[in-house]
Amino acid sequence: MKTIRIGSGAGYSGDRIEPAVELAEKGEIDYLVFECLAERTIALAQQAKMKNPNAGFDPLLEPRMRAVLATCKAKGIKIVTNMGAANPLAGARKTAEIAKSLGLTGLKIAAVGGDDVIEAIRETPWPLVESGGSTTDLGNRIVSANAYVGTASLVEALASGADVVITGRAADPALFMAPLIHEFGWAMDDWDKLGKGTVVGHMLECAGQVTGGYFADPGVKDVENLARLGFPIGEVSEDGTLIVTKVPGSGGKVTAQTAKEQLLYELHDPKNYFQPDVVADFSEVEIEEIGPDRVRVTGGTGHPKTATLKVSVGYVDSYIGEGQISYAGPGAVARGKLALEIVKERLALMQVKTTELRFDLIGVDALHGPRLSAASEPYEVRARVTGRTDTLAEAVRIGNEVETLYTNGPAGGGGAFKSAREIVAVQSVLLPRDKVAGTVQIVEA
């Protein structure tokens, strides 16, 4: 039975780069996939593109491509990535430029677009899935709208002979499933295979999270050599069976436990994992260790796809101002609490206009609130005040009030920090499929 090997070279935009180089050099892989696009990233990229038409792709596209392009070309490894973000064509042109500077020729780079649906979203009001209300409520604060598209255009790009495929908002598992459909010729209504392909993508898309990253709990769940964590390789057979493994000698581990944590990561109803090409069903998935750092994943399936695609709508939500300051030694908690009370009173006195405020003592109860936090006195605490405002100028005032604790607050406050930032948030709507049309453009290098 035909088998292909897919390496997962990034689990998020800022991920380590050298594990991807290791995969390209030693992983004996056929494809190298980089998943780099979080929910909000594309909205920020869209803002960058509005300022500069040649920007809007992932800021780490250049170092990543520089690191792997020559090896991938020499070994015939195809690259698939969503590092195109809001501007796949500019990303493809940049990649061609990098190829040229490395002395590589005959490289075919595909820019896959069509996920940008901001015109359709602006045309008419669409209900917001999570918060209720409609896109009209977001008014002119909308900065981006991108549909989670499936594999169709990615497969088309691969079929046209592309060595590198650069897209924007595609469903993360689609980046991994496109090579499977291209190589194995799976039908787009073979729901069982597409369900299995989704499991493959889901297991690999967070890179190190299946090879021992984000797993260690010393004494309970130990992992060796996390500083040199190896990223995963998926060995996929034509029947959809997946074996997860990694480069021998790299750090981390692949076990049934690491695989199970990733299987359930960001999963809701296991029977209904909504994807653009299929509704995948993870409920009968089985995970089995078949050798050192080798785990077999079987039993995924799927059901017919839905009539709509999920769209992430990016919008300017608000501004957040923040300030922090530390206290240590005897009475640190009491002084930290006093600091928070002072800032609370100051924000009221100075009439800082906020729509939401939050007061935390880091080291005491910042993560889970007072009810779940232990009562014992820590050596040090950090007071943190954050507030939501309608303007940046108001947000600035929050951190300022924390900073003034230096000369006006409790004894021994140190390391004050402040920030104020614009918040671009996302909401989801469901869009009929006929509003979305994929595009493939080829750039030759």
Next chain:
Amino acid sequence: MKLRALAHSRTGDKGNTSNISVIAFDPANYERLRREVTAERVKTYFAGIVKGDVVRYELPKVSALNFVMTETLGGGVTRSLALDMHGKSLSSALLDLDIPEGEE
């Protein structure tokens, strides 16, 4: 005893919804987890944090439970004021849950 002795866990996030897996180290303990770690208990445990519902899904083939908790992430990961905006540390809190001793 604590849940941490029987199970491991990871939190995921989508918008304002958090999901926490509870995976038995030993498949023999799966039924015990099913009995002890109910959606109601998780909802009570996270009172003040989970503002919405807790739904539990069962995955017996991998000896795991999946808790899906709505209205949990401060209005959504992308706009939350929380230090841990993704709620990633919630799994560690849940592993501190008390489980009655002495069975299986």
